[in-house]
Amino acid sequence: MKKENMAMDTFQGYVRPNGKVGSRNLVAVIPSVICATDVAQAICRAVQGTVGFFHHQGCCQLPLDLKRVTDTLISLGCSPNVGAALVVSLGCEGTDVERLVQQIAATGKPVEVIRIQELGGMSRAIQKGTDLAQKLVMEISGLQRQTVDISNVVMGIKCGGSDTTSGIASNCVIGYVADKLVDMGATVVFGETTEFLGGEHILARRAVGGENGPVGQKIYEIVRRMEERAKAVGEDMRGGQPTPGNIKGGLSSIEEKSLGAIVKSGHRPIQGVLEYPQMVTTEKGLWIKDAPGREPEILTGMAATGAQFLMFSTGRGAPQGFPSMPVMKICGNPNTYARMPYDMDLNAGQIITGQRSIEEMGEEAYALALQVLNGRMTKNEAIHYTSTMDIYCLGPVI
Amino acid sequence: MEERKLALKVDDKDNVATIFANGIINGTEVEIRDKKGDCEPVNVIGDVPYGHKIAVRDIQMGEPIMKYGERIGAASADIRKGEYVHIHNMVAMRGRGDL
Structure with missing residues (x-):
């Protein structure tokens, strides 16, 4: 009976570097703006163990909303079910990509970023992003659950x-x-x-x-x-x-x-x-x-x-x-x-x-x-x- | 087993009860059951779909409609005991642009 009670008071989770505990161990592919979604989707299709946050925001919005979108994407990236993140930026969006990357990285989890305009368009961004997402999956997929x-x-x-x-x-x-x-x-x-x-x-x-x-x-x-x-x-x-x-x-x-x-x-x-x-x-x-x-x-x-x-x-x-x-x-x-x-x-x-x-x-x-x-x-x-x-x-x- | 035709009154202050039974048509007898399990039979006025409400007493136009012991709107017409209560004879008092 006692053993049963003890078992009820714990669960098996993924302990992150900042001490937060996840129930899933996923690589998040995060478009910083809706215009980066197609690239992010292609990367998710190519790499197992990834999930994408395909929202419709991030440009041509009031400053308070742009901050809100950046802050929300940061919190999603920091959330404990996410073990690593790949930020997909277009290059001219209204969200703050630097802050997005920095604040997720501050939790201690691996973070990568690609910029579509800088890489020379969609096909090159997909190739680079796929390689990086695969690397992140290899990095975190061996992590064991802990009590x-x-x-x-x-x-x-x-x-x-x-x-x-x-x-x-x-x-x-x-x-x-x-x-x-x-x-x-x-x-x-x-x-x-x-x-x-x-x-x-x-x-x-x-x-x-x-x-x-x-x-x-x-x-x-x-x-x-x-x-x-x-x-x-x-x-x-x-x-x-x-x-x-x-x-x-x-x-x-x-x-x-x-x-x-x-x-x-x-x-x-x-x-x-x-x-x-x-x-x-x-x-x-x-x-x-x-x-x-x-x-x-x-x-x-x-x-x-x-x-x-x-x-x-x-x-x-x-x-x-x-x-x-x-x-x-x-x-x-x-x-x-x-x-x-x-x-x-x-x-x-x-x-x-x-x-x-x-x-x-x-x-x-x-x-x-x-x-x-x-x-x-x-x-x-x-x-x-x-x-x-x-x-x-x-x-x-x- | 025949389905019991129950109308649940979830708080003593309520003047409506929720029917969780199928096939309730005008004239069907249902049991209004309160929190303590006390029952009172009533004949339903109107065809009442599953999960919809009936009045447990006469309600005058303008009176609050009470469920969970709280106000969920006001009667927009006089309502008789047993009568179907929904958007045709009650209105919300919140979230409106005209009040």
């Missing part, structure tokens, strides 16, 4: 393709796992600021320092920012949130969606709010990441946080994943699970049908999470459903 304490875990959480089962089944399961991990000294990050609308008072009261403290007030502020941004273009969120799929699933308002969504954050105090490109600090516990609900942007935000994996709750059946971060699908709707068994990792719909309790499903989800941290593939990983990524920017394209 580390569960407190090294950073779990991202999200719900997508929600229906009314999400708030009653799958989000409750994730909330159970979130509480369990926080109690064991790990870090849990949730976001989807849009889906705090109507439930922000509940979250603010859970903030360290209370509703009127700096964290509580920050929670109100990020919700206000999100609501104002929609109003600023003369529109309101209805028609966008809840989505047509949510409405078909029985969710009637953004408030209803929000209240069901925040259940997945569990019950522990909220330590603080992370800006979109920001990584977790050394302080553990439950955190908020200020990110919208749409999958490409929030999955990127969570990977940039340093999450080694993400627990994703769904009712209607959201199947997508991210290049460098395993995404576990916890399905709250038993009918959806029956229809999409090759995309959904866990059937939390058993709560709706009365076969299992939230606690039983929570323990099962936690056990599966440990296996995923140890290297077991999630269903989306096994079938390469992994390219849902983009960077959330604030201003217009100019």
Whole structure:
């Protein structure tokens, strides 16, 4: 019994030079701008063990967004599932390539850079990049997993393709796992600021320092920012949130969606709010990441946080994943699970049908999470459903 | 085994309950079940898809719609006990440009 308990408190991970621990050991190919994507894609196709961050940003944006894109790419490169990085630059982009390379290298992991214009175009850049990516793969692919304490875990959480089962089944399961991990000294990050609308008072009261403290007030502020941004273009969120799929699933308002969504954050105090490109600090516990609900942007935000994996709750059946971060699908709707068994990792719909309790499903989800941290593939990983990524920017394209 | 036709009321303050059963049409009897497991039968007004809501009491136009013990919007029409509640008779109060 004791041995079993001890085994539950550790996982097998890749320990990086800066002490962070990854659940995967990948070479990240990072285009500094959308215009470098084709080259980066060709390199990824040629070299096993690589993943690409194929975003659509990095040029003709406001300075604040260019900084945001650079910072986000840095955090992705620094994230512990990445063992080495190859930056693919065009040569005239708006992002800060020098800072990107330097800051990833500062973690102690190998970093290389190629510049398409300098190398003489696409074909030469692909050749050079392929050679460098292969070298990086050879360098890191022999790294062995080590046993580390569960407190090294950073779990991202999200719900997508929600229906009314999400708030009653799958989000409750994730909330159970979130509480369990926080109690064991790990870090849990949730976001989807849009889906705090109507439930922000509940979250603010859970903030360290209370509703009127700096964290509580920050929670109100990020919700206000999100609501104002929609109003600023003369529109309101209805028609966008809840989505047509949510409405078909029985969710009637953004408030209803929000209240069901925040259940997945569990019950522990909220330590603080992370800006979109920001990584977790050394302080553990439950955190908020200020990110919208749409999958490409929030999955990127969570990977940039340093999450080694993400627990994703769904009712209607959201199947997508991210290049460098395993995404576990916890399905709250038993009918959806029956229809999409090759995309959904866990059937939390058993709560709706009365076969299992939230606690039983929570323990099962936690056990599966440990296996995923140890290297077991999630269903989306096994079938390469992994390219849902983009960077959330604030201003217009100019 | 016949599927039990349950409408779950998740908080005591709620005036709607969520149906997790298929084939609920106008006149079908369902059991409104609260947190303690107490049940009350009601005849559904309207065809209600899986995962959608019904009123557990009469609700007047303008009254808050309550779920999870919190406000999820307001009634945009008078709603009778047992009646289907969705975007045709309730509105969101948040994220709007007109309030």
